Amino acid sequence: MRKRFGEIEAVRGVNFEIAPGESYGLLGPNGAGKTTTISIVAGLLEADAGEALVEGKLLTTKSVAAKSAIGFVPQDLAIYPDLTARENLSFFARLYGISGKQNRSRVGEVLKIIGLEERAGDQAKTYSGGMKRRLNIGIGLLHSPSLLILDEPTVGVDPQSRNAILESVEQLGEQGMAVLYTTHYMEEAERLCDRVGIIDRGELKAEGTRAELVALLGEYDKVHLTGSGALEAAAVACARIGAVHAASSGDGSLELLVEGASAVLPEILTTAGGAGVSVHGVEVEEPNLEAVFLHLTGRALRD
Amino acid sequence: MRTAFLITAKDLRQRLRDRSAFLVAVIAPLALAAALSVTISGFSAGSKTYQIGLVSLDQGPAASGFSNAARGAPVDLRPAGTEAAARGQVKSGKLDAAIVLPRGLSAVSMGGPPVRIDVIGDTRNSIGALVARSIADSYATYVRTIAVASRALHANGAATVRIAGDVASAKPPIAVGDTSTTRKNLDPKTYYAAAMAVFFLFFAVQFGISSLLDERRDGTLARLLAAPISRRSILGGKVLTSLALGLTSMTVLAITTRLALGAHWGNPIGVAVLIVCAVLAAIAVTAFVTTLAKTHEQANAWLSIVSVVLGMLGGSFFPVAQAGGLLATLSKGTPHAWFLSGLQDLSSGGGLSVIVEPSLVLLGIAVVCGAAALVRVRKLIEP
Ligand SMILES: Nc1ncnc2c1ncn2[C@@H]1O[C@H](COP(=O)(O)OP(=O)(O)OP(=O)(O)O)[C@@H](O)[C@H]1O
Numbered sequence: 063m064r065k066r067f068g069e070i071e072a073v074r075g076v077n078f079e080i081a082p083g084e085s086y087g088l089l090g091p092n093g094a095g096k097t098t099t100i101s102i103v104a105g106l107l108e109a110d111a112g113e114a115l116v117e118g119k120l121l122t123t124k125s126v127a128a129k130s131a132i133g134f135v136p137q138d139l140a141i142y143p144d145l146t147a148r149e150n151l152s153f154f155a156r157l158y159g160i161s162g163k164q165n166r167s168r169v170g171e172v173l174k175i176i177g178l179e180e181r182a183g184d185q186a187k188t189y190s191g192g193m194k195r196r197l198n199i200g201i202g203l204l205h206s207p208s209l210l211i212l213d214e215p216t217v218g219v220d221p222q223s224r225n226a227i228l229e230s231v232e233q234l235g236e237q238g239m240a241v242l243y244t245t246h247y248m249e250e251a252e253r254l255c256d257r258v259g260i261i262d263r264g265e266l267k268a269e270g271t272r273a274e275l276v277a278l279l280g281e282y283d284k285v286h287l288t289g290s291g292a293l294e295a296a297a298v299a300c301a302r303i304g305a306v307h308a309a310s311s312g313d314g315s316l317e318l319l320v321e322g323a324s325a326v327l328p329e330i331l332t333t334a335g336g337a338g339v340s341v342h343g344v345e346v347e348e349p350n351l352e353a354v355f356l357h358l359t360g361r362a363l364r365d
Numbered sequence: 366m367r368t369a370f371l372i373t374a375k376d377l378r379q380r381l382r383d384r385s386a387f388l389v390a391v392i393a394p395l396a397l398a399a400a401l402s403v404t405i406s407g408f409s410a411g412s413k414t415y416q417i418g419l420v421s422l423d424q425g426p427a428a429s430g431f432s433n434a435a436r437g438a439p440v441d442l443r444p445a446g447t448e449a450a451a452r453g454q455v456k457s458g459k460l461d462a463a464i465v466l467p468r469g470l471s472a473v474s475m476g477g478p479p480v481r482i483d484v485i486g487d488t489r490n491s492i493g494a495l496v497a498r499s500i501a502d503s504y505a506t507y508v509r510t511i512a513v514a515s516r517a518l519h520a521n522g523a524a525t526v527r528i529a530g531d532v533a534s535a536k537p538p539i540a541v542g543d544t545s546t547t548r549k550n551l552d553p554k555t556y557y558a559a560a561m562a563v564f565f566l567f568f569a570v571q572f573g574i575s576s577l578l579d580e581r582r583d584g585t586l587a588r589l590l591a592a593p594i595s596r597r598s599i600l601g602g603k604v605l606t607s608l609a610l611g612l613t614s615m616t617v618l619a620i621t622t623r624l625a626l627g628a629h630w631g632n633p634i635g636v637a638v639l640i641v642c643a644v645l646a647a648i649a650v651t652a653f654v655t656t657l658a659k660t661h662e663q664a665n666a667w668l669s670i671v672s673v674v675l676g677m678l679g680g681s682f683f684p685v686a687q688a689g690g691l692l693a694t695l696s697k698g699t700p701h702a703w704f705l706s707g708l709q710d711l712s713s714g715g716g717l718s719v720i721v722e723p724s725l726v727l728l729g730i731a732v733v734c735g736a737a738a739l740v741r742v743r744k745l746i747e748p
């Protein structure tokens with residue numbers, strides 16, 4: 063798929079498949095093109111090139127029938143603040159053709175899943191941030207879609223609600239719903255997703271299971287160095303060391319991909335010190351998806 | 366079609382809940398019409414006609430509104446030149462009393478500083494002074510009501526007031542006492558009932574189409590677009606909401622003002638036709654304005670500007686159609702004027718044929734603006 067907004071080419075050649083019942087994560091930093099990609103998949107936006115097929119059916123902005131296969135949870139809250147949770151759910155369920163008795167029972171079920179039974183009769187504007195988020199997700203579950211699309215559902219959520227959200231997404235995956243999940247949190251992608259696509263600047267850099275992606279790192283170790291001072295300069299200086307494959311500075315830390323970390327560690331510390339960083343700690347970490355992202359793009363996932 | 370109804374039902378539920386639509390569509394016009402008709406008809410018709418002189422130091426349209434406040438009262442209102450001249454004429458008995466409209470009076474209804482209306486009377490003619498005084502009082506109430514209403518109407522009051530100010534400074538050629546007309550006029554109660562109804566109609570229908578911008582702001586538009594429903598039915602639902610609110614508002618107002626205020630709207634079939642045509646025109650005009658705006662705030666500001674200006678030109682505040690000149694010509698471009706003149710013709714007992722022209726003009730406005738809105742509406746239904 064490709065999609066351009068004026069000067070910005072938000073998506074330029076993204077291609078992936080999700081099997082029935084599979085959880086697929088799109089992992090990428092801000093502005094990577096995640097929302098644009100899934101907006102095309104959900105039939106909100108028209109792609110400039112390429113197409114999305116859901117259950118074998120072409121899905122465009124005009125495919126009314128095919129859209130019922132998809133449950134969509136937008137990144138930003140999308141609920142009617144002056145309606146109650148029950149009314150919000152009931153309205154959207156009707157749009158998906160669930161009416162009458164069925165409507166009532168399904169709304170009740172979803173209220174239970176999102177844990178809002180007690181507050182179901184209050185207007186959504188009176189809810190806490192986490193409750194609103196849960197309602198936002200609940201609306202996507204109403205019609206038991208075969209593909210559930212969630213766009214960064216945990217952004218701006220307290221740790222407790224975040225955990226509740228992740229748990230319910232896990233359960234949905236176990237129940238056989240295919241899930242397309244976007245995030246810029248590595249932990250979420252690792253925990254929830256059978257397969258992960260790494261997206262940056264509108265391109266899918268790599269995809270596979272966690273093990274497959276980590277294997278891309280080959281012999282590299284990930285070195286996480288905390289400190290203060292001229293971190294950026296230190297990243298540049300460390301990148302010049304032969305065994306250092308990539309280096310990126312973040313908030314109070316340096317991330318490095320290093321071949322044979324234990325041998326090079328002294329040199330790294332000297333270089334960082336020489337560049338004006340006072341080092342507080344060093345860790346050689348298990349390779350993870352953040353390291354894969356650094357390896358593929360030369361930048362840290364969160365900068 | 367079913368989904369359009371679902372969306373309309375949801376919209377109406379929201380509107381009922383926040384009461385905003387009820388306030389704009391029923392309460393505000395009813396309160397204004399009641400206030401105006403009570404103050405205007407507060408005179409008992411006597412056999413004597415009082416000669417009241419009018420001195421206007423104000424440059425705006427206030428004088429015309431003033432002569433209107435005196436309608437139905439047993440007075441002959443006429444310009445009396447300067448304040449000194451008026452004083453002289455009252456003293457000599459040529460006038461029963463005189464009223465001095467101060468500078469800045471027109472600005473008051475747009476939020477300007479308060480001013481004082483002076484009544485010049487003679488102790489030997491206390492009834493004349495009393496009559497002049499009560500006309501001045503009723504006019505003051507009228508100005509206050511409008512000022513309050515225009516402030517309460519929209520959060521975007523600033524824009525409204527600015528434009529209102531522009532209109533006032535354009536010095537419309539309204540001559541005091543120039544209300545003579547060959548047509549039979551609507552009685553003041555009916556005139557203000559209808560004028561307020563059609564003025565607020567333009568605000569009531571905004572809760573439909575322009576709520577697409579609310580849905581976008583709240584993110585729910587993306588949800589509607591992701592649902593298995595066509596964009597056409599989303600739009601249809603919004604138009605239906607406008608239609609429901611517009612028709613309900615007008616019908617409730619026609620019936621309530623008839624029963625409670627004794628307004629005479631005329632032949633019910635003719636009135637119904639005019640109402641339907643006016644509602645369609647109002648929906649089309651507001652829809653078109655909405656499609657021009659980029660943001661929610663912009664749409665709100667533009668919609669209130671357009672609604673207030675059309676209302677002023679169209680005679681919702683002052684019967685400008687009788688003023689003649691440029692203003693009367695401009696007024697012919699507004700749905701308000703056509704609706705009011707249709708009612709006026711109907712009340713002259715002309716039979717249903719008299720509403721053909723105003724109805725067709727209103728439908729024409731609806732078709733032209735509606736088509737223009739349709740061309741541009743696509744961008745309103747995008748995430
Ligand atoms: N409607 C739009 N008009 C113009 N540019 C847009 C629009 N939507 C997205 N973009 C641009 O396209 C790029 C990708 O945006 P997108 O929202 O898809 O990123 P994202 O991966 O979802 O980011 P985030 O994690 O911040 O949500 C960005 O540069 C963004 O500014």
Ligand SMILES: [Mg+2]
Pocket residue numbers: 096097098137213214
């Ligand atoms: Mg996004």
